Amino acid sequence: MKPFSKMETRLVIEAKIRAETALHLGCGGSVETSGTDSPVIKTADGRPFIPGSSIKGVLRSFAEQLLRTMQDHRIEGPEPRPKSGVWACEPFAGTCCISKEDKDRFWEEAQKEAKEKQPEPDETNKKKPTRDEIFAQEVFKHACYACRLFGCQYFAGRIAVADAFPDGEVATHVRDGVGIDRDTGTAKEGIKYDFEVVEPGAEFNLRIVCENLKEPEEVFFTHLLQLWRDEGLHLGGQTTRGLGLTRLRDIRVRRYDADALVGLGEPEEMELDALAGKLNKHWRRRDA
Ligand SMILES: [Zn+2]
Numbered sequence: 001m002k003p004f005s006k007m008e009t010r011l012v013i014e015a016k017i018r019a020e021t022a023l024h025l026g027c028g029g030s031v032e033t034s035g036t037d038s039p040v041i042k043t044a045d046g047r048p049f050i051p052g053s054s055i056k057g058v059l060r061s062f063a064e065q066l067l068r069t070m071q072d073h074r075i076e077g078p079e080p081r082p083k084s085g086v087w088a089c090e091p092f093a094g095t096c097c098i099s100k101e102d103k104d105r106f107w108e109e110a111q112k113e114a115k116e117k118q119p120e121p122d123e124t125n126k127k128k129p130t131r132d133e134i135f136a137q138e139v140f141k142h143a144c145y146a147c148r149l150f151g152c153q154y155f156a157g158r159i160a161v162a163d164a165f166p167d168g169e170v171a172t173h174v175r176d177g178v179g180i181d182r183d184t185g186t187a188k189e190g191i192k193y194d195f196e197v198v199e200p201g202a203e204f205n206l207r208i209v210c211e212n213l214k215e216p217e218e219v220f221f222t223h224l225l226q227l228w229r230d231e232g233l234h235l236g237g238q239t240t241r242g243l244g245l246t247r248l249r250d251i252r253v254r255r256y257d258a259d260a261l262v263g264l265g266e267p268e269e270m271e272l273d274a275l276a277g278k279l280n281k282h283w284r285r286r287d288a
């Protein structure tokens with residue numbers, strides 16, 4: 001279900017992800033097929049890549065952390081605020097911004113509204129919202145900022161990340177590891193395993209498409225990308241061993257408004273810093 005049946009704007013971000021340290025994106029393969037205990041994920045023709053879902057997951061948890069920090073430091077979010085009052089829920093900890101009671105109530109109301117609401121006489125050519133659309137819109141209003149951007153079980157997110165394929169040749173090698181005792185956290189004697197990594201310096205092509213973000217959401221999201229570029233973000237596994245540090249470079253941002261989308265205008269090329277720099281305009285510290 002989509003709370004937005006129309007496409008109004010589209011922000012396309014392209015960049016290179018550079019591995020600053022070795023990168024391990026495991027695929028759960030086995031020794032028999034790969035010759036290592038833990039191979040990296042590869043395309044059918046054997047090139048390592050970074051699944052878009054992994055990137056999106058890392059960006060989402062980064063966004064959640066930042067939203068909670070903003071809330072703790074009384075940085076006031078943009079309008080309209082989530083009606084739930086939750087800025088970033090923790091679905092895996094069992095605290096979703098939409099409770100089961102909320103969901104049931106919205107569903108009942110949507111069923112009623114879809115039956116009762118008739119199109120205005122002068123709007124007969126307009127499509128009547130369906131029960132599913134009314135429900136998705138109501139859930140969206142109450143959902144936290146993280147769910148609104150990245151989606152949840154009730155509606156699709158508005159940020160799509162494509163699989164990032166290598167830019168040029170990417171070398172891998174197999175590293176020796178030491179087994180860690182899960183109970184004590186120390187190296188376990190006699191247990192050895194190895195894992196495959198992508199070597200530092202490898203670059204992957206990133207492409208993110210954001211649809212129908214309001215400007216405050218655009219500046220929040222591009223601010224995340226600014227931090228990724230300047231401070232780095234960890235992708236993949238073994239990050240406690242220092243693996244997986246990546247940075248963005250060669251970032252290109254294009255923004256399509258409705259005219260550009262239908263071919264009546266050109267997309268606007270934007271500077272990431274100019275867009276992300278508007279954070280101050282939309283997100284401000286509330287006076288105590
Ligand atoms: Zn949520």
